[in-house]
Amino acid sequence: MTSTPAQPAPSATGNGTVPGDLTPVHPVGEPVVIASGLQAPWSILRLPDGATLISERDTTRVRELLADGSLREAGTIEAAEPNGEGGLLGLAFLADEAAPGGAGWVYAYFSTAIDNRIERMPLAGGPGSHTLGAPTLVLDSIPRAGNHNGGRIAFGPDGLLYATAGDAGDTANAQNPNSLGGKILRLTPTGGVPDDNPFNTLVYSFGHRNPQGLAWDSRGQLWASEFGQNTWDELNRIVPGANYGWPHVEGQAGDAAYIDPQQQWPTDQASPSGIAIVNDTIFMASLRGQRLWSIPVTGPSSTAAPTEWFVHDYGRLRDVVSGPAGTLWFVSNNTDGRGSPAAGDDRLFQVVIGPS
Incomplete structure (x- = not known):
C-alpha cells in the first residue's frame, strides 16, 4: 500500500458532478493504493458520512474501509449463495431518518440458491464502526444462473431504485415482458411499481444481455454499460420503455426497432462492469479489457470518442466511483477466478482527475 488519502464525505450530487462545472475530466498521474487484500470485490459504496463499504461477491461480506x-x-x-458469477453483488444507500438507527438503509443485490434478490438493512454506527441490521426483502424472483446476473443497483435523481438484471443465460428472458431477466428495473424504495413506469410493471427498459453499470449525467439522463456476447460490448443511453435488441442484435445494428448503443467495444477491450459520471465524463471499469475508459457526454444523447487508461496495469477492473474532491476510485477484480492476482490483490485505487 503506497498511501491512504483522506476521505471526506462524497459530493451531494452522488455521481461526482461539480455544480456549474461540466468541463470533461481525465486521470492525472498514477493511481495510489487505498486498500488491499479484498476478495472478489464487486461494489464500492461511499456513504454521506464519509465512510465506504465494499461488497465481496464470494465471501458475502460487506467490508468497511478505515482511515x-x-x-x-x-x-x-x-441469504447469499455464491456460484459462478453470482453471490453478493451491488450495494446502494438511501438516507432515511425514519430507518432504525436514524441514518438510512443499505441495499444489497445478491444471488440465493433459486433467484437474485434485493434486500435492505438499516445502517447503524458511525465511520469506523458501521454495522448492518436485520434485512427486509425488497424484491425477489429475478432470474439467476451461473452467469449473467446483472447486479448493479443505484438510486436515481428521482429517489427511485434502479437495478440491472441479466438474462441469466436464457436469451428469451430479455424480450419476455413477464420476466425480470434481461432488463433494467425501476422500483420504489420498498419494491413497489412507480406510477410512471412505462409498462405498469417494474420493467424500465428491456432487451439487455448483462448490464452491470448505472449512472446519471447532469441532465438526469441514465447511462448503462452492458456485456456483449462475442462481438460488441456496449454503453447505452437508457430511454424508458425502449428495447435494446438482445438477443436479436448485438452492438450498433441500425435497426429502427431497437436502440443502438452510443458506444461499442470489442469484448477483449472492455467487458464493462461499473460506471461513474464525474463532470459529465463517464468512467467505465473493464474486466477482460483490463483498463479504465473515459467517455465525455457532449449533449443530451451524444458522447465523444472514448479514451483508454491504465491498460493491463492493474488487471481486471470491476467498479469505479467518484472519490473525494478531484479524485476517482476504482477496484480491481483479479481474485474472482478469472484473473491473475498480483501481490495485495484485490486492491482499491485512487487517482486524481482534472480537466482535459
Whole structure:
C-alpha cells in the first residue's frame, strides 16, 4: 500500500458532478493504493458520512474501509449463495431518518440458491464502526444462473431504485415482458411499481444481455454499460420503455426497432462492469479489457470518442466511483477466478482527475 488519502464525505450530487462545472475530466498521474487484500470485490459504496463499504461477491461480506486503509467487517449477507458469477453483488444507500438507527438503509443485490434478490438493512454506527441490521426483502424472483446476473443497483435523481438484471443465460428472458431477466428495473424504495413506469410493471427498459453499470449525467439522463456476447460490448443511453435488441442484435445494428448503443467495444477491450459520471465524463471499469475508459457526454444523447487508461496495469477492473474532491476510485477484480492476482490483490485505487 503506497498511501491512504483522506476521505471526506462524497459530493451531494452522488455521481461526482461539480455544480456549474461540466468541463470533461481525465486521470492525472498514477493511481495510489487505498486498500488491499479484498476478495472478489464487486461494489464500492461511499456513504454521506464519509465512510465506504465494499461488497465481496464470494465471501458475502460487506467490508468497511478505515482511515488507515485497513478493512473491517460491517456485516454479512446470510441469504447469499455464491456460484459462478453470482453471490453478493451491488450495494446502494438511501438516507432515511425514519430507518432504525436514524441514518438510512443499505441495499444489497445478491444471488440465493433459486433467484437474485434485493434486500435492505438499516445502517447503524458511525465511520469506523458501521454495522448492518436485520434485512427486509425488497424484491425477489429475478432470474439467476451461473452467469449473467446483472447486479448493479443505484438510486436515481428521482429517489427511485434502479437495478440491472441479466438474462441469466436464457436469451428469451430479455424480450419476455413477464420476466425480470434481461432488463433494467425501476422500483420504489420498498419494491413497489412507480406510477410512471412505462409498462405498469417494474420493467424500465428491456432487451439487455448483462448490464452491470448505472449512472446519471447532469441532465438526469441514465447511462448503462452492458456485456456483449462475442462481438460488441456496449454503453447505452437508457430511454424508458425502449428495447435494446438482445438477443436479436448485438452492438450498433441500425435497426429502427431497437436502440443502438452510443458506444461499442470489442469484448477483449472492455467487458464493462461499473460506471461513474464525474463532470459529465463517464468512467467505465473493464474486466477482460483490463483498463479504465473515459467517455465525455457532449449533449443530451451524444458522447465523444472514448479514451483508454491504465491498460493491463492493474488487471481486471470491476467498479469505479467518484472519490473525494478531484479524485476517482476504482477496484480491481483479479481474485474472482478469472484473473491473475498480483501481490495485495484485490486492491482499491485512487487517482486524481482534472480537466482535459
